[in-house]
Amino acid sequence: MSMSINSQNGITIRRAHLSDIPYLLKICRKCFSRIQWRGVSSYVRPWWQAAITSEAADVCVAQYKGRVIAFAVLVKDEELWRKQKKRGEGPFMSHLLSCIVCPVLTFKALCIKVARLMVGNEDQLQSSIGMSYKRTWLEILAVMPREQGRGIAKLLLCECESLTKNEGCDAIRLMVTKSNKRAIRLYKKMGYQKTTENSEGEFYMKVLNSGCQVGIVSNSEN
Numbered sequence: 670m671s672m673s674i675n676s677q678n679g680i681t682i683r684r685a686h687l688s689d690i691p692y693l694l695k696i697c698r699k700c701f702s703r704i705q706w707r708g709v710s711s712y713v714r715p716w717w718q719a720a721i722t723s724e725a726a727d728v729c730v731a732q733y734k735g736r737v738i739a740f741a742v743l744v745k746d747e748e749l750w751r752k753q754k755k756r757g758e759g760p761f762m763s764h765l766l767s768c769i770v771c772p773v774l775t776f777k778a779l780c781i782k783v784a785r786l787m788v789g790n791e792d793q794l795q796s797s798i799g800m801s802y803k804r805t806w807l808e809i810l811a812v813m814p815r816e817q818g819r820g821i822a823k824l825l826l827c828e829c830e831s832l833t834k835n836e837g838c839d840a841i842r843l844m845v846t847k848s849n850k851r852a853i854r855l856y857k858k859m860g861y862q863k864t865t866e867n868s869e870g871e872f873y874m875k876v877l878n879s880g881c882q883v884g885i886v887s888n889s890e891n
Contacts, residue, residue, distance in 0.1 A: 680821060680824060741807065744805060747806055802838070802876065805833040807841060847870060853871065859875070861875045
């Protein structure tokens with residue numbers, strides 16, 4: 670990953686290192702405060718170790734004055750990512766552990782499964798979109814609450830799009846909860862289009878090659 674620096678506010682976007690894990694844990698605690706984090710750090714830490722070292726994903730961080738204040742996890746090889754979980758590599762040792770370690774990711778996975786059931790399967794979902802793309806998946810993006818509103822999420826999203834292009838992919842996908850209006854506004858502003866939804870979340874995709882359009886899938890019903 671190439672390092673980029675925002676000269677306007679001194680924010681650096683770079684690849685995450687294992688030494689960043691304490692900052693990543695802190696961001697998780699602040700952004701997902703409703704989760705009871707006491708006693709689970711011993712599980713969360715190995716999850717981050719595996720994510721940072723996995724060939725299936727890139728973990729980007731935003732750094733300001735020596736502190737990591739935001740992160741994004743971009744899955745560039747979904748098949749390998751799933752295989753690592755299925756084989757139980759690193760912290761991917763059980764579904765229960767996934768729930769404890771990163772309930773946000775587990776929630777997203779559940780929403781994906783529900784959406785696929787509603788439209789039949791992934792191939793049908795691609796068909797209803799109208800085209801099949803080689804894509805990456807934005808697993809999660811989080812910014813320290815006190816740092817929000819400074820354009821940091823946009824910087825991370827731009828880096829993820831750049832990484833997606835570098836991987837030779839045509840599009841980037843993500844899921845966002847309906848209640849996260851702030852994130853939805855950002856995604857729409859940056860050209861992401863909703864492809865489908867269920868009762869818990871909305872799925873967005875951005876085609877990065879100019880001239881390509883994403884068809885809109887009708888809303889899924891529960």
